[in-house]
Amino acid sequence: MTAGRTGEGRGEAPRGRKAEPRGPGEACRGREPACKPELTSRERVRLALSHREADRVPLDFGGTDYTSISRGAMMRLSAEAGLAECRALFSETSQACIVGADARRALHGDIAAVTFVDNGGMRPRPLGGDLYRDEWGVTWRRIDHGGGVYGYEITRHPLADASDPSEIENHDWPDFTQASIYAGLRDQVEQLRGTDYALAGSYAMGSLFGVFWYLRGMDHFFMDLVMNPELAHVLMSRSTEVLQQKMVRFLEQTGDALDVFCLCGDLGTQQSLLISPELFREMIKPYLKDAIAKARSYTDAKILYHTCGNVYPLVEDLIDCGVDILNPVQVSAVGMDPARLKQEFGDRLVFWGGIDTQHVLPEGSETDVEAEVRLRIEQMGGGGGYVVAPVHNIQNDVPPRNILALYRAGLEHGWYG
Numbered sequence: 001m002t003a004g005r006t007g008e009g010r011g012e013a014p015r016g017r018k019a020e021p022r023g024p025g026e027a028c029r030g031r032e033p034a035c036k037p038e039l040t041s042r043e044r045v046r047l048a049l050s051h052r053e054a055d056r057v058p059l060d061f062g063g064t065d066y067t068s069i070s071r072g073a074m075m076r077l078s079a080e081a082g083l084a085e086c087r088a089l090f091s092e093t094s095q096a097c098i099v100g101a102d103a104r105r106a107l108h109g110d111i112a113a114v115t116f117v118d119n120g121g122m123r124p125r126p127l128g129g130d131l132y133r134d135e136w137g138v139t140w141r142r143i144d145h146g147g148g149v150y151g152y153e154i155t156r157h158p159l160a161d162a163s164d165p166s167e168i169e170n171h172d173w174p175d176f177t178q179a180s181i182y183a184g185l186r187d188q189v190e191q192l193r194g195t196d197y198a199l200a201g202s203y204a205m206g207s208l209f210g211v212f213w214y215l216r217g218m219d220h221f222f223m224d225l226v227m228n229p230e231l232a233h234v235l236m237s238r239s240t241e242v243l244q245q246k247m248v249r250f251l252e253q254t255g256d257a258l259d260v261f262c263l264c265g266d267l268g269t270q271q272s273l274l275i276s277p278e279l280f281r282e283m284i285k286p287y288l289k290d291a292i293a294k295a296r297s298y299t300d301a302k303i304l305y306h307t308c309g310n311v312y313p314l315v316e317d318l319i320d321c322g323v324d325i326l327n328p329v330q331v332s333a334v335g336m337d338p339a340r341l342k343q344e345f346g347d348r349l350v351f352w353g354g355i356d357t358q359h360v361l362p363e364g365s366e367t368d369v370e371a372e373v374r375l376r377i378e379q380m381g382g383g384g385g386y387v388v389a390p391v392h393n394i395q396n397d398v399p400p401r402n403i404l405a406l407y408r409a410g411l412e413h414g415w416y417g
Helices: 041-049 071-081 101-106 117-121 165-169 185-193 210-216 218-227 229-254 277-296 312-321 338-345 366-380 400-413
Strands: 111-114 125-128 131-133 139-146 149-156 198-201 260-264 302-306 325-327 350-355 386-390
Touching (some): 041 198, 041 386, 071 101, 071 149, 071 400, 165 229, 185 229, 210 218, 218 277, 229 277, 260 277, 277 312, 338 350, 338 366, 350 366, 366 400
Parallel strands (some): 111 198, 260 302, 302 325
Antiparallel strands (some): 125 131, 131 139, 139 149
């Protein structure tokens, strides 16, 4: 594949200006006669998801709840590049923006998110002061970072003191049967499917692992897995039932239009797994496998699974569960060498992400960012099966110049041929 070509003739947006839509074949002007006409974003992504080379590697800016940008970073990017500010969030607690069409177009993003209008009931209720409670009963504290930027941290897990399965059963579980939660979804789908973008179904608090410890507390839940498996199974069974209730209703409205459907649940840390592979296979994997099978009965979309950290020991298990796409490919974590992952699993997994948000994006120069993007494309782009995106949402400490450099480099160096 091509690396180091100039971006001239490809409609690259100068800083502070929006890119205009390009017609088929415009990317070939001034290039060799054999070059392929430029595809639509949807065509490009579908080829990548099928492990085939398109005209270029797809780019994702805000196409999912895990490849978006924090509200503070979007405020700074908007001011520098002349883009509209963040109009809506995937969730208040994550502060991750639902990226608008103008910003997606300007940064050449190929994926549009299909998500809940008004956060799908995920707006936390004020408890007074800086405390808020979400629909699961989890209490959060809002932290003011200044300049209109906020963060949230959990201060109370509602089932932390549960000692009997009946206490879990009697918890005030969310009711996802309310029609108001799904209002506007179908209209959103019809509007987006009329565009050239690939569509990804993605929404907050859909974690098939995180919700367990959100409710119970990480320390209690991990001890339960070993010392009180009966209690753990009741918690996981009931939580998964509720999560699938929401998932099914979401997919009933959107599944026929989606190219990708996103599930999540962080399984790794910077150094290792959160739990042993054996414990994952015994206790967690059956729930994940069941949820993916349920999703597949409502959509033909490829299944993206988001998990941060070193999850190399579980990649085969994730494939066995039915995962098609691994995100975010945390390249700074032990064991997550992109070239190795591509070599071992590239015929069965699509890799989505890989641009380091821990060091390169916040601390590097524009040249560093360009080198990171170019290297990742060289490591994972061959033969298709790769989508350029940041490792998780772009955070407030990433300067606008590096965000622009990321997508400029992706456009410049991602061409095949």
